[in-house]
Amino acid sequence: MLHMDYVTQKLLGIQDLNITFREDWLTFRKDKRSRLAQIIEGSLEKRPSCCPSCGVIWESTKDVYAHGTTPKKRQIQLTEIDNKPVYLELTVRRFKCRHCSVVSANHLPNHFVKRRKSISVKLHLKILLELKDTTCIKKIASICKTGYQIVYRTSLELTNYVKNLEPGPLPRVLAIDEFKATQDCEGSMAFIAMNWESGQIHTILDDRRTHKLLEFFNGYSYEERCKVEFVVMDMNAAYDSMVKKVFPKALVVIDRFHIVQQLTNAFKNVRIQEMNQLNRYSGEEAKKYRRLKRFWKLLQKNYSDLSSEAKYHSLFQRYLSAQDIALELIDYSPVLKEAWNLYQLLLGYFKDRNADYFFDLIRESQNSEILPQSFRDKLAFLLKKEESIRLALSVPYNNGLVEGTNNKIKLLKRSAFGFRKHEHLFARIYWMQTPAVHSI
Incomplete structure (x- = not known):
């Protein structure tokens, strides 16, 4: 019997395992999945140091003797090489104890393959x-x-x-949100909370209803809950009331994305209302309708971000820049023009984080006779969240971390064609956010 050279053993990750190899140790044949596989043949001859049954130390043939080999060769799959599966096929020697007559065989070390596993630790870590x-x-x-x-x-x-993981201590900055999980969840949506500073998931619950959240967070001591200083969330009123009950010293920070979303949705509704009043089938109004429908995104953007480079547009039959198109579109309706000017000012103040001017302008808009009532109501809703919005403009915290995780959850569910049990989905989510890979 000849040993495989050490460099090859190191390359395959099977060094120092007391395995001997024949000269023709590599063969090719189909595995049970009908794939052409590379088979590395060897034998494990070394006897254990003691009897696993009675514990007697085996020092000589007076204590133990060879008792044939295992009925079947042990096959362990290694990491693939050259895009082909690789198997280590071992003939394992058995030994019989003279003291208790128990037959046993030596085992490979746990750093190579775990007990009752058919894949190596390296392949396990790759999976x-x-x-x-x-x-x-x-x-x-x-x-x-x-x-x-x-x-x-x-x-x-x-x-x-x-x-088996136990929830860790509550973080100083907690970011919360909900996402659509699986049908076996108790609530219609699942709840996720993350540590904003570390970027790790604090907990995932299969129910976002208030009584369930209160039951979970009240499991922490009062002193622990007082350590939470900021809670970053959207404009969900249920979360707002829950936070005030659970975290006595926490300040609510409204995610800035949802504030801008409230503004854009308010203006979008005005634009749609004005478009629907135009005759879309004939005449000059039909041209205005087509232009508004084609270039509506330009009105939603911040005017300072629009391009000033002129290009030819067939709907206008002349050269116009994106800024010129936006200015022409708002002239089609005095209501649209008034709402757009207000919308642009609010975006500018919000971008500059000027909370005083931002809320003063919203209050002034409530007295406008031109703006629709629905538009003013959406802006007035921001006044109810004034304290949290002012805080959002003064601190660096946002819900981008949670929203990014929710997007990965959607991709995971789509690629897996859904999950039947929420435990399996939650486990993948936790594992995806784990900073390091280790064997389990």
């Missing part, structure tokens, strides 16, 4: 690394050149791993 992405299980099995069930069982191990 875990792939599970950190939004890739579906079938695709991961194809990438790792292994079976679907192996990857699926690894993902189930993630579920058990997450179940």
